[in-house]
Amino acid sequence: MTNLLQIGSITEAMRERLESAFTIHQVDNFDAKKITHVVTNGHDGLSPDIMSSLENLKVISGYGVGYDAIDTVEAVRRGIIVTHTPNVLNEEVATTALLLMLSCYREVLRDDAYVRSGDWEVKGGAPLTRSADNQTVGILGLGRIGQAIANKLAPWNATIVYHSRNKKDVEYTYYKSVTEMAKDCDVLICITPGGPSTDNIVNSEVMEALGPNGTLINVSRGSVVDESALIDALKSGKLGWAGLDVFESEPAVPEALRNLPNTVLLPHVGSGTVETRAAMGALTVENLLKHLKDGTVISAVPECAHL
Ligand code: A2R
Secondary structure, three states, X not given: OEEEEEOXXXXXXXXXXXXXXXXXXXXXXXXXXXXXXXXXXXOOOOOHHHHHHOOOOOEEEEEOOOOOOOOXXXXXXXXXXXXXXXXOOHHHHHHHHHHHHHHXXXXXXXXXXXXXXXXXXHHOOOOOOOOOOOOEEEEEOOOHHHHHHHHHOHHXXXXXXXXXXXXXXXXXXXXXXXXXXXXXXXXEEEOOOOOHHHOOOEOHHXXXXXXXXXXXXXXXXXXXXXXXXXXXXXXXXXXXXEEEXXXXXXXXXXXXXXXXXXXXXXXXXXXOOHHHHHHHHHHHHHHHHHHHHHOOOOOEOHHHOOO
């Protein structure tokens, strides 16, 4: 049997299929020389010290679309194929972005608390909220998920604008500068990859450009948004609302952020439904099984596509 190192947890369905082809080793007890395949997730990735100890490593299969926790430069140098799970989670993450946006606009948490506390009976009708219809929504990263978000916004009659590294062949207005885009937006939705090139790309300047009536949604990586600048902007009213599924040091979320009423916070569940996680798990496993069968994979990350 081929030897597979498991980083982080895997589902029972994944374990059952993997056990038919691999001997699965855990991080607290493995013989580095034997390991040829790794299964991991977007959060844990593969630490440089474990990666360098695995001299016979051939494939790192990631459960998730983001792979910023895996050193792909080193992987390419060593001829190791890194795979991920694109596309199968587009609609789910897009739904999460919409859920956060609508929750901010319609103050779902505040109004839910209003009913539960009994305030409705005592104080009467709740204060009015804002309409999510007819808003200008800036998508930061118009890739697979970004496009799914744009599609899902159609019933709200949104005007879509976007920023990404390259201009796309789409009807939406392209902005070269995130700040210039934020000035023209009611909502900014972050859905770029994490990593050095997008680190704190949403800084205080961008937040102030979005403004007191603006809403920031982050379903990408915590590193994309300057979290302490975000807390300052939300506290001072320079930014109106934030809906966040991801944070700088997950699962730790600063108390200052947790105490702010103009936020909706989720525990990184963008793709976290039974159905979508099953599809992601199946693709993670199939990449490994295909490599065993014929030396190729289904969904290599772009950097490794030539390997
Ligand atoms: O390369 P482009 O022009 O297509 O732009 C990509 C954009 N992007 C960036 N935009 C601005 N500055 C950057 N430094 C930068 N780096 C990348 O993000 C593209 O429009 C988008 C990523 O799209 P996809 O590669 O199709 O990724 P997908 O599947 O939409 O997932 C995005 C991220 C994952 O990496 C996870 O972190 C998260 O969603 O779940």
